[in-house]
Amino acid sequence: MKKRDNKQKKTDPELRVKSWLEKHKEDLRAAKAMLEARRYLWCAFICQQAIEKYLKAGYVKKYHRIPPYVHKLERLCQELKLSVPQDLLKAMVDIDKYYVSARYPAYKESVSIKHFKKDRKYIISCTLLLKRLKLQSRTFYLPK
Numbered sequence: 001m002k003k004r005d006n007k008q009k010k011t012d013p014e015l016r017v018k019s020w021l022e023k024h025k026e027d028l029r030a031a032k033a034m035l036e037a038r039r040y041l042w043c044a045f046i047c048q049q050a051i052e053k054y055l056k057a058g059y060v061k062k063y064h065r066i067p068p069y070v071h072k073l074e075r076l077c078q079e080l081k082l083s084v085p086q087d088l089l090k091a092m093v094d095i096d097k098y099y100v101s102a103r104y105p106a107y108k109e110s111v112s113i114k115h116f117k118k119d120r121k122y123i124i125s126c127t128l129l130l131k132r133l134k135l136q137s138r139t140f141y142l143p144k
Helices: 002-013 013-036 039-062 073-080 086-103 105-111 118-138
Strands: none
Touching: 002 118, 013 039, 039 073, 039 086, 039 118, 073 086
16 A cells, blocks of 8 residues: 555645645744754754755646756746845745755864854744745745
8 A cells, every 4th residue: 555655646736746846845844943952053954854844845736747857946936936135035946955965074163153143133034934935935826
């Protein structure tokens, strides 16, 4: 039965969208936990992941196919043909650095966050990005 459920999830766009959105919400809860635990670098990484998963849900909803195997938020917005203001574009590029640093340890020192004040900036950017993206997502009908 489990195999059949997985196969259906792979072929049914609505189930795929639901799956991406569930993962997105789970990441947001994990980011809050990391923030409270003062694990700032991981909090920023998980914020990037939450936005990425939201955008990938939008991609599946809009195009009814698997999203591209990319992790850059800017590129995903381009694929969705979303217009992103310059200030949020810069925030996306900054947040993307945390994906790279978590995956490639050699980059970790260049993006180290040791203080809540600095991390708070990224959390606020993440929140603003999600709010703006959710407003624009009406074009592909994702829930807010």
